[in-house]
Amino acid sequence: MAKANPARSCPVAAFQKMISGKYKLRIVWDLKDGPRRYGEIRSGLLRGANGSAEITPRVLSRELKALTASGLIARKDFGEVPPKVEYRLTRKGKSLVPVVAAIREWGERNLGEPAALADAAE
């Protein structure tokens, strides 16, 4: 056992590392409906949750590259001018969608409403 595969000893840590960052999961989620262009992704990824400021290109670029490197998304560059690039989920990325869905579901259920008032001793 050369290096004791970290993913085996702790898949959660590996997962967290892979989707670290504030936008990776959101990007994956956005891409679940089909390919999207750089600008579209950017417009969809508004900060503040209410939708005001946009993510900076530097950050988006990094996230996109990281996701590509992870094999979750694929980059498709059309010709040259004017620049047009599409990103889409790979098979691996698609397999992640249900997981994200589970996360979203849990979040909606447990983070949307406080309701946690009667669990003092539970």
Place this chain on the structure above:
Amino acid sequence: MAKANPARSCPVAAFQKMISGKYKLRIVWDLKDGPRRYGEIRSGLLRGANGSAEITPRVLSRELKALTASGLIARKDFGEVPPKVEYRLTRKGKSLVPVVAAIREWGERNLGEPAALADAAE
């Protein structure tokens, strides 16, 4: 609509924020089998994935407090001396376990083995 609940607009972001940090999910996972003492959690949370260094008390303490504040775990302090404290999942925390399980499963399946050699164009 005072502040446009972030969890509704983006549960994923809220989730990520709640379990931000390298150990929170692992702690939740460790606690799924029942209450555990501070030291037990600490011993179980080894760094490097192979199991060498331990998490520092400062960090563990912070994670534990954050999880408690989030309502995912509960702290039970037995008497005074010698100090004995147990942590256990709350109802909310337990509801998170399946999600973590899904994450683990995905991680084991997709991060354990490379296998991503034939997905150049997929």
Place this chain on the structure above:
DNA sequence: CAGCATCCTGCGTGATACTG
């Protein structure tokens, strides 16, 4: 045993400006 106090460092995130 179960923490807290202090210091330090790298990195993730953001602002701003520029380019093919």
Place this chain on the structure above:
DNA sequence: CAGTATCACGCAGGATGCTG
């Protein structure tokens, strides 16, 4: 349009030492 370059900063995370 789809990025890259540079600068700056806050904060997670770690090292050490001390305490009730």
